Amino acid sequence: MFGYMGKILRVDLSESSISEETLSEDMCKMFLGGSGMATKYLFDEVPKGADPLGTDNELIFMTGPLTGTIAPSSGRFSVVAKSPLTGLWGHANSGGFWGPKLKRSGFDGIIIRGISAKPKYLVVDNGSAELRDAEGIWGESVFETTKLLRQKFGKNSNVACIGIGGEKQVRYAAIMNENHRALGRCGMGAVMGSKFLKAIVVKGGQKIQTGNKDAFDKAAKEAYALVDESLLKITLEVYGTNMGLDLTNIRGGLPTRNWQTGVFPNTDAINGPAIIEKILTGRKACFACPIKCGRLSDVKEGPYACEGEGPEYESVGTLGTMCGIGNLEAITKAHILCNEYGLDTISAGSTIAFVMECYEKGIITKSETDGLDLKFGDADVMIELVHKIAKREGIGDLLAEGTKRISEKIGKGTEKFAMHVKGLELPAYDPRSAKICGLAYVTANRGGDHITAYVEGPAILDIPFMIIEKSTIEDPLIENPEEAEVVKDMEDAFAIFDAVGLCKFMGVALTAEEVTPMIANAIGRDFDVDEFKKTGERVYNIARAFNVREGLTKADDTLPKRLLEEPMPEGEAKGHVVEKLDQMLDAYYEFRGWDKGTGKPTPERLKELGLDDIIDKIY
Template sequence: MSGKPGYHGKILNIDLSTGKIETVPVPAEDFDKFVGGQGLGMKILWDRLKKPGVDPLSPDNLLMFMPGPFSGLPVPSSSRTCVVTKSPITSPLKSDYTHPSTVTYSNMGGFFGPEVRFAGYDGIVITGKARVLSYVVIEDDKVEIREAAKFKGMRTDAFDRAFLAELGDRRFKTVYIGPAGENLVPYSSILHTAGRAAGRGGTGCVMGSKNLKAIAVRGTGQPTVADHKAFLAALENARRALNGSAFAKSWAEQGTARAIVGNSNAGTEAVRNYREGTFTEADKIGGDAARRDVWVKDIACYCCPLACKKSGMTKGKHGGVVHDGPEYETGVMLGSNLMISDMPGLLKAITTIDDLGLDQISTGNVIGFLMEAYERGLINRSFLDGIDLKWGSVDATLAMIEKIAAKEGVGALAAEGVRGLSWHIGKGSDKFAIQVKGLELAAHNIQANQPRGLSYVTASRGACHMSGDNIAMQNRRAMMDSTGMCFFPTFEPTLEEPMLALLSAITGRKFDKAEFEKVGERIFTLEKLFNYREGFRREDDRLPDRFFEDAFTVGPKKGAVLDREKFESMLTQYYQDRGWDPETTEPGKKKLKELGLDTI
């Protein structure tokens, strides 16, 4: 034990190459400085990947499942798990190393993180590569690596059921990859229960590179808290803040799908490969339509009153069970972005992507890019293996999804992402290849939203809408993802003080708003140090030309386009405010000392 209240003080380390399984103590100082989740995962990655340029798909890379100190306790909306690794999809424009890439941290809800804590660990670190396809079973301090050959190629929905039957106990909480991860698609995801995913940055690809199909965890313990009386008082205040909250009610009613129509009306939605910000048929795929025609059940993560996950049924040609969706990102990237307004068809695409284990955001972006290249005549139907990839075509979209996951024909090229596709196609296609550092943008368009553009270019994992639109938001988000707290309830302003009080009561360390943000800044800056060491510089913090050259032609923001000079000026100011060199983006010595990072 670390002697730190709120923590077990140890990480479970599993080397798949040697079969060695051990618990590794975590220094108390690391909990103080990096808390858990994303922050502690970043510190472990920095410490153990000492040399830049390590191949993300090599046995040396780390794949970490990191809950935070809130996980496993009855803190509302705080069951998140951060999957931290070195990304297989990002890279700088120039580097001295063979395999440079960013850190990536992909966050998922559900029940896995709490179960890791019940089993007695503050995180799981996977290294090495299994000789054959394998899975890991963890029951408290009993850990086994078992062969998984009979599950090879199984899609996630069927595997989820078969795996629990194999384990013989539904109390196990599991994470797993689909065919896309096994086939090393760089933007494949890790699934946890139907529809919950660590989707961004290629976490599933890293898991596949380790010949690891799944992990199952079951624990019987319980995390401790430093001040039980203060914890119960803060917990009651947190519950009261959410009880009856208009924000909580809206999440329960429509989840993130409520933003599909709202953002379209605001002109900030990804439409037609980001050519527009408004989708005139958004009401057909938005939250009202889904609530009326699809959803029959609201599902919550561990100890969450929001229940933002939905399930239901659609009918017709593309009908079937809906495990989740449309959410905002999935509904836009596979709907508005591809000009698809057929709800059953949209939900079939969402379901298929999860079933194959792909990132919804990157997959929708790749298909949108190919649709535009096809429309412009830069590629033909032969290039697309005969697929008539026209805007709004559900059947063509489904065909491309299957090819990408299998890396079959054009799917092998499409699996490399929009940047790789644009390099192959050429002909000026890079102008509408919507990515930053190799990672595709999320569903928020930016011709009329300059701060979100700042988020995309300065985020640590490549284009990231969740990082935050300014420095204060970035610091807070990094810290939130280190506690295990979900982003959604933070829209309720009265929750801030109870959550700070909960963190203080659990850890025994006083957290006010200033300290919370300072720890977040330390985490974000360490991520920047990692990326800088890999070779990322200011020239990598750039948006595609589309956002500066192609003004919207429809909607309330018609005519909107970013001003390149103003954007660069804003970027310079950002680096200066961060204490980073505005020319190279290297964090300055004064800032590193201020954050206690000068010694590492």
């Protein structure tokens, strides 16, 4: 099968058994690969109501047909499982080099189920696989685990592993590959920890065969050149993902002190240029990527001395401004600590900010915080909480449960400022300053998330995405139901990126007409723009159907009350709330062909998408 290695590895940790199976051509045709194919496996194989941290949940690593090819930024791969944070569809996606190496080891994906009696790690090497005893590395950090395993298996091996956060089943624990690339969201690291699986080492040098090699190489080289010459490359490479911090702040949408305002007083100290000036030592690209958006950083001295990669924009927004912290060195330290422990920086920072507001309001007191003064702006306290969360130590045990569960536990009206959607903590863009982002947060299948639709690009950062015909948002402060289609179209387009193994930043520079020849010539069959759209929609619908099957209702498609009822107190968005979410949702459901009363994909729509077999699972 062109573009694929043709094999899936199955690991049953309860049985300590490994087997392989041939990749289904029908599955490839319908769902392409990556998160698309993994979601189909999840839907079919994980029983309704399964405990996300139990035996029946599956942890599915999946590459796509472009992963590991010469297509630009094709280092991406996905992990899908039922999320212990949301109880719904969990998905995380990462770059780096691990995904391409998994393919070169001879497999498109790995499906892991069961729970091991003892800590194990998995080695996949050139077509064979083996489970090994991990007792010597259980308890080690991400960095130490990666170092030890690479010493053992050589520099040509790549490691994805969990740290202490995953071992302790922090509900937003990440799986890390190459130390600093994160499968961050939805608690995939907790699922891995619940299975007693510490790491997966991949090795191999097998070739990926493309269907029409000459045509594929031509399409990939043309796409690479387009990205290489784009404005995106210049800005993203120079400033990293933190390039948009100032603009987000100017628009009044940079969440500050747990979203009490959207204006942070001193972004000069923590923005992209500040990173260059204070801590940057180099730039780093993922596999086959013309853009080096990764930051190599070094805080040389002082209490926050550390060395590693980052911080990304989201870490600056969550561990920084949401916590009222404008100290770049401290934010960098916390970001690198999260990587070392294997924690999602967005959920960690956001949860800390939420608890700081509970403390500010006197809802929790020093007697419940291990004596810590949880004041906004205190970087040392924020860092101490990162340690405690990862180890589930003292108050960290509560914070490890995530914002939604903490709020449900302590009550007292905290749900109004518990900043999550469906249990997933929100990223650092306030929809009161760009209303369309509110719709994107509530329709994202994995919960409150920015990169499912990436509509922050056109709405806040003034970056149109070429991947759909029209991504422009006329006025970010006006809720225009017609623009709900932008969210739907971007969700579908990026569902394809996650399925084939491309970085979503490529969607800024490349049109669907430029991406589809790469896919078609990789898989060796026709794949035009219509199929691109329809397949994206199919992938999007099956994830929604999974959520519906697990109990999601239309009532879950909503925002925290703060965004709906509390006017922004200052800045460009002063006086604004998200006013017309219901109207926007109705328009969105209409564009999707979903039932406006229930938010469920209609049987007719599912049939049109070829998903007949799942209709009776949700009706």
